[in-house]
Structure formats: C-alpha cells, structure tokens
Amino acid sequence: MAKLYPIAGQINPDRFRVVGGARLAGDVYISGAKNSVLKLMAVSLLAPGNSTINNVPDIADVSMMAELLEQLGCKISRDFESKSITIDVPETPGYRAEYESVRKLRASINVLGPLVARLGKAEVALPGGDAIGSRGLDFHTKGLISLGAETYNEHGYIIASAANGLTGTQIELEFPSVGATENIMSAAVLASGVTTLENAAREPDIVDIGNFLIAMGADIQGLGTSTITITGVKSLKGATHTAISDRIVTGTWAFAAVMTLGDISIHGARPEHLELPLEKLVSAGAVITSIADGIRVKMDRRPTAIDVATLPYPGFPTDLQPFVITLNAIAEGDSLVTENVFEGRFMFVNELLRLGAKIRVDGHHASITGIKELSSAPVVASDIRAGAGLVLAGLVSDGLTFIEGGHHIDRGYPDFAQQLQGLGADVTRVD
Numbered sequence: 066m067a068k069l070y071p072i073a074g075q076i077n078p079d080r081f082r083v084v085g086g087a088r089l090a091g092d093v094y095i096s097g098a099k100n101s102v103l104k105l106m107a108v109s110l111l112a113p114g115n116s117t118i119n120n121v122p123d124i125a126d127v128s129m130m131a132e133l134l135e136q137l138g139c140k141i142s143r144d145f146e147s148k149s150i151t152i153d154v155p156e157t158p159g160y161r162a163e164y165e166s167v168r169k170l171r172a173s174i175n176v177l178g179p180l181v182a183r184l185g186k187a188e189v190a191l192p193g194g195d196a197i198g199s200r201g202l203d204f205h206t207k208g209l210i211s212l213g214a215e216t217y218n219e220h221g222y223i224i225a226s227a228a229n230g231l232t233g234t235q236i237e238l239e240f241p242s243v244g245a246t247e248n249i250m251s252a253a254v255l256a257s258g259v260t261t262l263e264n265a266a267r268e269p270d271i272v273d274i275g276n277f278l279i280a281m282g283a284d285i286q287g288l289g290t291s292t293i294t295i296t297g298v299k300s301l302k303g304a305t306h307t308a309i310s311d312r313i314v315t316g317t318w319a320f321a322a323v324m325t326l327g328d329i330s331i332h333g334a335r336p337e338h339l340e341l342p343l344e345k346l347v348s349a350g351a352v353i354t355s356i357a358d359g360i361r362v363k364m365d366r367r368p369t370a371i372d373v374a375t376l377p378y379p380g381f382p383t384d385l386q387p388f389v390i391t392l393n394a395i396a397e398g399d400s401l402v403t404e405n406v407f408e409g410r411f412m413f414v415n416e417l418l419r420l421g422a423k424i425r426v427d428g429h430h431a432s433i434t435g436i437k438e439l440s441s442a443p444v445v446a447s448d449i450r451a452g453a454g455l456v457l458a459g460l461v462s463d464g465l466t467f468i469e470g471g472h473h474i475d476r477g478y479p480d481f482a483q484q485l486q487g488l489g490a491d492v493t494r495v496d
C-alpha cells in the first residue's frame with residue numbers, strides 16, 4: 066500500500082464515495098500550481114540561506130518534496146495558515162537524492178540541474194510519479210552533457226558530475242519537454258557564459274520558475290517563448306516568490322461545472338493560461354464570464370461533444386484530457402480525442418468503460434459516443450488527473466460510485482472532497 070501523506074495534518078481514508086446526480090454550484094478558491102511550486106522548491110537548492118514560496122497548496126506532493134529537501138540537508142518551515150514554505154538551504158547540501166524520497170514524485174528529478182550546477186555532482190534516483198506512460202529523461206541528461214557534465218545511470222540512479230563547473234552552450238530540445246527545460250535552465254544559471262535553449266517549453270510554470278530564478282539573481286531572457294537565453298552568474302541568493310495559480314485545478318473546476326450543469330465561480334483563476342480549454346468549453350455550451358478575481362463557469366444544458374488534441378502549451382494540456390473524455394462520455398454527439406504527449410494516458414478509459422461509457426481507443430485516439438448518464442460502479446484511480454476525472458464521472462452517474470486510490474488525488478487537489486461538498490455534492494472519504 067502506498068505511503069499516505071497528511072493533508073493539513075490529517076491522513077484521509079483512501080476511497081472516495083460519490084453520490085451521483087449533483088449539480089455543482091458555488092465558489093472555489095485556487096491556490097498555487099503544483100507543477101510550479103514543486104519546482105520552485107527544487108530550485109531553491111541553488112542558493113544557500115532562506116527562500117520563501119507563497120501560495121503553496123495543501124497537497125501531498127508538497128510534503129513529499131519537503132521530505133526530499135530535508136534529506137538533502139535543508140530545514141523546512143511550513144505555515145499552513147499563510148500557505149507559505151521557507152526552505153533554509155545549507156552551504157553544502159547533500160548531493161544524493163535517495164530512492165525512498167524520489168520514487169513517488171516525478172518533480173523530484175528537478176533537483177538534478179540545481180545540484181550539478183551548485184555542487185558539481187549529483188546522484189538522483191530515477192523518479193516515479195503518475196502512471197501515464199513512459200517518461201524518458203534523455204532530454205534532461207543530454208542537456209546537462211551539452212553544458213559539460215558527465216552523466217550515466219547506475220543501480221537506478223542518474224549520476225552526474227561536472228568537476229570544473231558547467232559552460233554555457235547552444236541546446237535544441239527534440240520536444241519542448243517541461244521538465245527538461247526546467248532542469249537545463251536551472252543548471253545553466255550558474256554555468257560560465259551564455260546558454261541558448263531552443264524549442265524550450267512555454268508553459269506558465271516555466272515562466273514562474275524563471276521569474277523566481279531572476280529574483281534569486283539569475284539572468285534569463287525569453288521566458289514564455291521557444292528560445293530562452295541564460296547568461297550564467299557566479300552565485301545566487303535566496304528569494305521570496307508567490308507561485309502562479311494552478312491552471313489545471315482551475316480547468317478541473319471549469320469542466321466540473323459544465324459536466325454537472327452547474328455554476329461555479331473560480332476565484333484566483335488565470336484565464337489567460339487556459340485560453341484553448343475555455344474556448345472548447347464555450348463550444349460545448351458553457352457560459353464563461355469574468356469576475357473580479359477569476360471566472361464564472363455556468364452551464365444550462367447537456368454539453369455538446371468536443372474534439373480535442375493535446376499538445377505542449379499553448380496547446381490543449383494533456384493534464385486536462387481525462388476531463389475532456391469524461392465530459393464527452395455524457396455529451397450530445399460523437400467526438401475524437403487525440404493524446405499527443407503521454408501514450409499511457411488512456412489507461413483510465415477502462416475505468417470509464419466500467420461506468421458504461423462508450424469509448425473506443427485506437428493508439429493515441431479515443432472515439433467517444435456520448436450517453437445521457439453513466440452507470441455507477443467501483444473504479445480505481447491510477448493517477449492524479451484520472452482520479453479527479455473519475456470522481457467527476459461519479460457525479461454524473463446514476464447511483465453510488467466508489468473510487469479507490471484517493472491518495473493519487475491528494476497529490477494534486479487540496480481538500481477535493483470538502484470542496485465538492487461546499488459546491489453541494491455528496492462526496493466523502495471512506496475506508
């Protein structure tokens with residue numbers, strides 16, 4: 066059984082119990098983006114002393130990253146009230162990130178670049194994370210090799226060394242990988258000379274991490290574009306930074322409103338980070354309006370099915386794909402969803418089939434024929450987003466749905482069951 070991590074000091078029972086037929090209405094508040102906060106924590110390793118991150122969500126992954134940083138010698142103080150975390154980094158942090166801390170968290174690979182840049186060596190266990198298909202690290206290691214490091218794999222660890230430091234160079238990624246862009250950028254900030262990273266990822270998380278590095282004293286140009294230019298500096302200092310709000314959690318609530326014919330005001334949403342998903346929801350029939358601090362998503366009729374192909378940002382995010390499939394499963398009409406980023410991301414479709422959905426998967430395409438209502442059954446969550454998608458599927462089913470594997474959902478969604486209750490749903494955690 067997976068080790069369960071506390072949320073606000075409590076360990077939740079692992080199963081969600083969802084009563085179907087809810088119409089979600091009310092307010093939700095979005096906190097910092099998981100995929101930004103975890104990396105902000107990792108890059109704090111680049112400077113000795115205190116770095117503080119604000120807008121930290123109360124999710125299990127933050128506890129896991131904190132555990133990894135503690136293992137590397139950092140002192141962590143976390144304030145749940147003010148949603149901040151302060152990381153006190155020692156003059157010489159440890160260079161070996163052990164398997165026990167790394168295995169559950171894909172983002173733990175983000176300590177690799179900072180450790181090599183700062184210490185000239187790193188040993189990082191190959192990470193785990195979500196079951197969404199093979200997730201190579203070759204772009205990360207090739208980038209570090211271009212910067213002058215030596216790397217090899219041994220006994221499940223990536224061993225990297227750069228005894229004479231790193232040197233700036235020109236690097237072109239084969240694919241705009243989020244993690245590789247982050248690792249290369251956070252290594253190049255302490256390299257000597259200029260690094261040009263072409264075909265870089267453009268996700269808002271990358272811009273956020275780059276801005277934190279700039280606050281620490283780094284020289285980075287071109288964030289949010291495909292070419293990032295980094296001029297190395299001798300050293301960095303700790304900084305304070307407020308993480309951007311979570312566009313995937315925002316998208317989850319927007320899909321939840323549309324699926325349940327609901328009306329949700331999403332406070333703290335940044336619609337400019339979700340242009341394509343929101344456009345798609347409008348074509349499904351949603352009415353989306355601006356409110357003072359976010360957006361309101363309202364739906365009055367059965368959604369129309371939408372065709373979607375996932376792509377790197379600003380394309381449609383792969384992390385919202387499970388919600389598209391779930392929406393299409395109960396929408397009017399036929400649809401085609403194409404997954405271009407992670408080949409294993411359709412695994413959860415088998416669980417939706419158990420709920421009566423009409424979906425046919427062929428390679429990286431899923432054809433869906435919408436039906437009026439799903440048919441409740443016990444299902445199993447295999448990753449964060451699929452898990453949240455199955456909870457929403459339970460809400461549009463005809464009875465009682467149990468979703469096993471709630472700890473996956475805890476990794477990305479603060480208080481998911483409580484928030485759903487606040488919107489009028491009958492959702493609880495049970496043993």
Ligand code: UD1
Nearest residue numbers: 100171172199200201202203204205242243244384406407
């Ligand atoms: C991050 C996010 C994940 C999101 C994904 C794409 C975190 C912790 N996770 O994952 O939620 O779905 O971005 O937006 O931030 N690849 C290689 N070799 C590499 C690196 C990647 O082949 O060295 C492949 C992957 O297998 C995948 C594709 O490139 O098919 C994209 O992966 P990448 O953008 O790196 O995603 P992650 O950073 O792992």
